[in-house]
Amino acid sequence: MKAMILAAGLGTRLKPWTDHHPKALALVNGKSLLERNIGYLQHFGIKEVLVNVHHFADQIVAAVEKNNGWGSRITISDETDEVLETGGGLKKASDYFESEEDFVVMNVDILTQLDLGAMIAQHLQQRPLATLAVSNRNTSRYFLFDAEGSLKGWRNVNTGEEKPANISTTIAGLRQMAFSGIHVINAGLLKLISREGKFSMVDVYLDLCADHQIKSYDHTGAVLVDVGKPESILKAEQIFA
Helix, strand or coil, rough: CCCEEEEEHHHHHHHHEEEEEEECEECCCCHHHHHHHHHHHHHCCCCEEEEECCCCCCHHHHHHHHHHHHHEEEEEEEEECCHHHHHHEEEHHHHHCCCCCEEEEEECCEECCCCCHHHHHHHHHCCCCCCEEEEECCCCEEECCCCEEEEEEEEEECCCCCCCCCCCCCCCCCCEEEEEEEEEEEEHHHCCCCCCCCCCHEEEHHHHCCCCCCCEEEECCCCEEECCCHHHHHHHHHHHH
16 A cells, blocks of 8 residues: 655644745654654554655655655655645645555654554444544544434534535534545546636535545544644653654
8 A cells, every 4th residue: 555645735833944945854762753653553464655745845856766755655646736725735746546446645744643554444344435533632623423323514613614614504413533644545536526726625525525435534632733833842752652
């Protein structure tokens, strides 16, 4: 199985580091986020990884070359002309997954002890179009799932906005769960992406969930740190040696 690490973001929350470096190379106890997540994927037998780059792309390419991919076969997807967000970045890279039935996508700024092997096993058993890692934690935006763990919508709790509009009044008992930035995706999804240019995978899933199964993988209780801010690096350093 192959994977994609989304590393093209500007990392504005991680200033001042990202004024001169990509967030993918931010250090946690001397190891970059990129190196740590390549190692994380290796732990589950995934050694072919696509990394998309935009902000200080040359630094990421140099780090990969200097370290021989940290033992993995790394391919670069160059987005230096325009950052395409998660959905656009995946669509641009779709040829990389042409020979795959399923693949993993994860954000570079997530560090976790989630059991990716168990998540992949659930995905292969249930055979949805995608399986999304989620947990019961506080955030401002949530995916909404029914009792069977199928995606039905999205909610911004700060504004009250829902997609589709008022979905919670249409379907009773929806459970709101925070997305963890890790996906296991069936390659068939790539042909169903109708959006062009710059767009989010969140919108892709909301486009497709009415007609296709998008499932949740609940990893509540497993360690997950969103290393998006300088203070979260300090938190991560207490957990990840």
